[in-house]
Amino acid sequence: MAEENNNKQTAASKPSPAGKPKPPAAKPSVPGKPKSPAAKAGAPGQAKPVPAKGSPAKKGVYKPAEVRAEANPFKDSKTGAGTSWFRERFNVLVPVIDYMKKKEVPQHRLSIWYYFGGLTLFFFSIQIITGLLLLLYYRPTEAEAFARFVYIQTEVPFGWLIRQVHAWSANLMVLMAFIHMFSTFFMKAYRKPRELMWVSGFVLLLLTLGFGFTGYLLPWNELAYFATQIGTEVPKVAPGGEFIVQLLRGGEEVGGETLTRMFAMHVVLLPGLVMLFLTGHLMLVQVLGASTPIGYKEAGLVKGYEKFFPNFIAKDGIAWMLGFALLIYLAVIFPWEIGVKADPLAAAPDGIKPEWYFWAQFQLLKDFKFEGGELLAIIIFTVVGIVWALVPFMDKKASREQRSPLFTIFGLVVLASLLIGTYRVYLEYGW
Ligand code: HEM
Numbered sequence: 001m002a003e004e005n006n007n008k009q010t011a012a013s014k015p016s017p018a019g020k021p022k023p024p025a026a027k028p029s030v031p032g033k034p035k036s037p038a039a040k041a042g043a044p045g046q047a048k049p050v051p052a053k054g055s056p057a058k059k060g061v062y063k064p065a066e067v068r069a070e071a072n073p074f075k076d077s078k079t080g081a082g083t084s085w086f087r088e089r090f091n092v093l094v095p096v097i098d099y100m101k102k103k104e105v106p107q108h109r110l111s112i113w114y115y116f117g118g119l120t121l122f123f124f125s126i127q128i129i130t131g132l133l134l135l136l137y138y139r140p141t142e143a144e145a146f147a148r149f150v151y152i153q154t155e156v157p158f159g160w161l162i163r164q165v166h167a168w169s170a171n172l173m174v175l176m177a178f179i180h181m182f183s184t185f186f187m188k189a190y191r192k193p194r195e196l197m198w199v200s201g202f203v204l205l206l207l208t209l210g211f212g213f214t215g216y217l218l219p220w221n222e223l224a225y226f227a228t229q230i231g232t233e234v235p236k237v238a239p240g241g242e243f244i245v246q247l248l249r250g251g252e253e254v255g256g257e258t259l260t261r262m263f264a265m266h267v268v269l270l271p272g273l274v275m276l277f278l279t280g281h282l283m284l285v286q287v288l289g290a291s292t293p294i295g296y297k298e299a300g301l302v303k304g305y306e307k308f309f310p311n312f313i314a315k316d317g318i319a320w321m322l323g324f325a326l327l328i329y330l331a332v333i334f335p336w337e338i339g340v341k342a343d344p345l346a347a348a349p350d351g352i353k354p355e356w357y358f359w360a361q362f363q364l365l366k367d368f369k370f371e372g373g374e375l376l377a378i379i380i381f382t383v384v385g386i387v388w389a390l391v392p393f394m395d396k397k398a399s400r401e402q403r404s405p406l407f408t409i410f411g412l413v414v415l416a417s418l419l420i421g422t423y424r425v426y427l428e429y430g431w
């Protein structure tokens with residue numbers, strides 16, 4: 001697809017579609033100066049001729065077809081309405097917008113998986129909106145957090161809905177991110193030139209899990225308190241782990257300091273980092289477009305291509321509406337409980353477990369309860385995580401457009417381990 005996108009560059013880069021103000025290609029760059037033959041021939045400062053289709057443009061590199069010395073070729077344009085107004089002011093973006101208009105998405109029997117990145121993005125947007133609304137009433141102190149949380153649920157108009165939507169959308173966002181990750185893995189969408197899409201995506205998954213972990217404590221109820229106590233204990237067995245535990249907790253135990261730290265991470269640090277990596281991830285989505293599964297083009301399995309704007313994005317919109325309907329249904333019909341206020345002096349109640357997306361790790365730690373076992377479990381997770389993040393650089397076969405069954409098996413083993421671990425926790429503790 002990268003290739004297809006690039007082949008369309010030449011036409012895409014013309015700054016002036018029919019009916020829109022034209023750049024003064026035959027006009028002198030300095031008003032009032034007479035036209036010179038050099039100007040016609042494309043002297044510096046004038047639009048260079050657009051290279052013909054099929055010219056040896058470097059593959060994989062976006063190359064604007066012309067270089068202008070004139071900062072704003074639209075400055076003398078007399079049109080003022082609508083898009084022309086923006087064109088005059090953001091003229092450097094015109095080739096980018098034209099490029100995006102040409103973007104296409106391949107259509108084949110696995111196209112359905114292209115919707116999950118967009119769905120993850122949709123639930124993240126819901127998190128920002130509802131998160132900001134929760135911030136209007138929430139207070140991150142040991143004394144007030146639980147009371148404010150109950151106040152949001154019971155007194156604030158529609159507060160219950162906003163809290164339920166935030167809690168459910170968090171779960172759906174994590175679920176969509178996992179589906180998106182495994183579908184791109186099995187389609188080998190990480191292969192050249194999309195290595196950085198995979199790596200930035202992996203960082204986004206870690207940040208999303210970080211959101212879930214830090215958000216969990218904020219209601220300051222019993223369940224959240226003891227789950228965080230167990231969760232923040234994990235690094236202890238690793239070398240230097242004591243420091244990480246102290247850093248996360250802000251003291252020896254989970255307490256008011258921990259709440260402040262989790263809150264700061266949840267609403268400042270993590271949103272900032274997500275924005276950074278998401279910008280990179282989505283820019284790559286625009287620049288490289290969607291990949292086609294290996295061998296599909298050759299086997300004639302690609303039925304055709306559809307425009308990203310407006311066709312695919314409109315279908316994305318339909319998926320978002322369905323996601324929204326599901327979200328509201330879950331929030332209203334299956335509300336998350338409020339629980340009782342955390343009491344650090346009380347004994348931990350039975351059945352304390354983390355959020356479902358940490359169950360596989362939780363199960364592994366439980367299985368490795370022998371001497372040195374916890375450290376071994378942490379090492380296993382870290383090593384598999386690093387290999388997983390670097391898969392695009394290891395799977396050389398896929399990058400040569402050849403099938404790579406070994407990596408497919410690796411993916412299946414990782415997926416099966418996560419599912420089995422999660423299911424075992426479910427069997428033991430229930431939902
Ligand atoms: C906050 C989390 C994430 C968001 C919002 C996000 C968003 C997107 C979007 C909108 C697309 C384009 C449409 C699509 O193919 O679905 C995409 C593509 C992609 N994403 Fe993500 N993503 C996220 C996490 C991840 C993760 C965890 C991975 C893998 C570790 C990943 C790897 C990729 C890859 C390889 C593509 C290219 C797919 C292709 O060309 O077929 N992303 N992402």
Ligand code: HEM
Nearest residue numbers: 127128131132134135138167170211212215216218219271
């Ligand atoms: C900028 C974005 C965000 C802001 C400003 C924000 C803000 C908040 C606030 C103020 C709370 C405490 C209120 C409460 O517990 O009901 C909270 C809870 C929570 N947040 Fe976020 N949040 C954001 C994004 C996210 C994301 C992306 C996730 C998901 C993975 C997430 C997951 C959670 C969870 C699981 C809770 C606890 C929910 C509960 O049991 O009520 N948040 N958030």
